[in-house]
Amino acid sequence: AQSVTQPDIHITVSEGASLELRCNYSYGATPYLFWYVQSPGQGLQLLLKYFSGDTLVQGIKGFEAEFKRSQSSFNLRKPSVHWSDAAEYFCAVGAGSGGAQKLVFGQGTRLTINP
Amino acid sequence: NAGVTQTPKFQVLKTGQSMTLQCAQDMNHEYMSWYRQDPGMGLRLIHYSVGAGITDQGEVPNGYNVSRSTTEDFPLRLLSAAPSQTSVYFCASSALLLGEQYFGPGTRLTVT
Numbered sequence: 001a002q003s004v005t006q007p008d009i010h011i012t013v014s015e016g017a018s019l020e021l022r023c024n025y026s027y028g029a030t031p032y033l034f035w036y037v038q039s040p041g042q043g044l045q046l047l048l049k050y051f052s053g054d055t056l057v058q059g060i061k062g063f064e065a066e067f068k069r070s071q072s073s074f075n076l077r078k079p080s081v082h083w084s085d086a087a088e089y090f091c092a093v094g095a096g097s098g099g100a101q102k103l104v105f106g107q108g109t110r111l112t113i114n115p
Numbered sequence: 116n117a118g119v120t121q122t123p124k125f126q127v128l129k130t131g132q133s134m135t136l137q138c139a140q141d142m143n144h145e146y147m148s149w150y151r152q153d154p155g156m157g158l159r160l161i162h163y164s165v166g167a168g169i170t171d172q173g174e175v176p177n178g179y180n181v182s183r184s185t186t187e188d189f190p191l192r193l194l195s196a197a198p199s200q201t202s203v204y205f206c207a208s209s210a211l212l213l214g215e216q217y218f219g220p221g222t223r224l225t226v227t
Contacts, residue, residue, distance in 0.1 A: 004157075009155070032214060036218075042220065042221075043119075043205060043218035043219055043220045043221055044158075044205070044207075044216075044218040045218070046215050046216070049214065049215060051214065090157055090158065092158075094214060101146045101148070101163065101165070101209060101211065101214065101216070102148075102160060102163065102173070103148075103158070103160065103216065104160075104174075105150075105157035105158040105159070106157050107155055107156060107157045108155075108157050
């Protein structure tokens, strides 16, 4: 069965520093991969997605992610974080007959920004 | 466009009570789903639907029922609430061919 692992439960970075959030997935075929962000008390918002093609994908709010099939990874990056990026980030894989629709989520990584 | 709406925002139930969480979308999306979010576990799929009249189970369906009589609405029913169903529930929708899911604001449910 497919699964997603986010190894870091909580990460703290300083404002202006670079960020990388890790995501590893387990799935036999080519996966559909997503990163979502959840601000406190809010629903989830899609940051970016990978379906096929270029392995480096650009998203909203200056985020990007790179799909590495050999490492089964889809890490999220941002060159310079802003205080407003403090939130919880979820990696997800769309799998099974539902394709992109039936999502399996990782446990989430909570991002704290130091001023 | 309201997107995906959920009611109520908060609910407290006693063990054994029943209730329905409402979800509606105005984007004419074929696909709708329900997730529950628990600390340290991410979101887990409860039930989903690929169109009116078609529903299927997700990862954690026990204790929940769904139906989809219209494209817009996808209610989630708890027939006999249990403390283990204390969670935050999210409804989501997407167009089948695009994949991006739009999430509602969530319903925080407490079962005592």
